[in-house]
Amino acid sequence: MRDAGSFRIGDYNCWSLNDGELIYPGWTILPPGAQPPEHLSAPYIALLVDTGPVRVLIDTGAGALGPDTGKLLESLASTGFSPDDIHLIILSHGHPDHSGGMSQFPNASVVIMRREYEFWTAAETRAKLEAGRMYGLGPLEALIAAGVRDHLEPARDRMRLLEGPTEVAAGILVFPAPGHTPGHAAVLISSRRRQLLCVGDAIVHPAQFEHPDWVCAFDLAREETVSTRKLLLDRAAADRCLLAGYHLPGSVGVVERWQAGFRWERIAAAETA
């Protein structure tokens, strides 16, 4: 059994659920100016929030995408919950490293921004991915097309498409945070004046706190990615809320302004209550 990192946001119990990791070519995650290493390991970390009446899972892990992914259920087991205990899945966006575990939670309803779902399921998008022309990543893009076909589309009948900022459960606000993908969403969890901002893939590497202008090969709209990231970081620093990201190592941290950018300090779970 894998240990899940547990912490509290006000009255809500939360867990960081590690799904594993995937090795990427360094240049796909960090720009040339960052002098990326040849390979970078990116963790995949979903978030479980138990509000009492509702248990919400933010992103679902990657399933069988890589040799060391698909461990979400092992992590979930350490929380004492089973897949049937999950009522609602929030998908930050349609990439397969976030949607690959959807079928493991067949009883959960799913929310995603309408713009995101309609973008990925459009015929034009599929044609570009199958030709390897969306990101310029060639055959890698077929994996994204397969994720849409295998994980997003089969869940359509249990999916609610959000038009804009929506409180999907008490104290859980899903709102547009576009750039990485057109309908990418972030989630703000609030309880008893405590807040956690879950940024999804608006920040994919810890170096982007100090260098919020750095984009990665998977950011579809680069300028929009950077402006969204700065908005989220400004908000997290001003409101002193905790911040978590799907590919950020560890559990949660606090953000503060630092030099020309920001600094993110991971904190121990026990300090969040």
Ligand SMILES: [Zn+2]
């Ligand atoms: Zn991702």
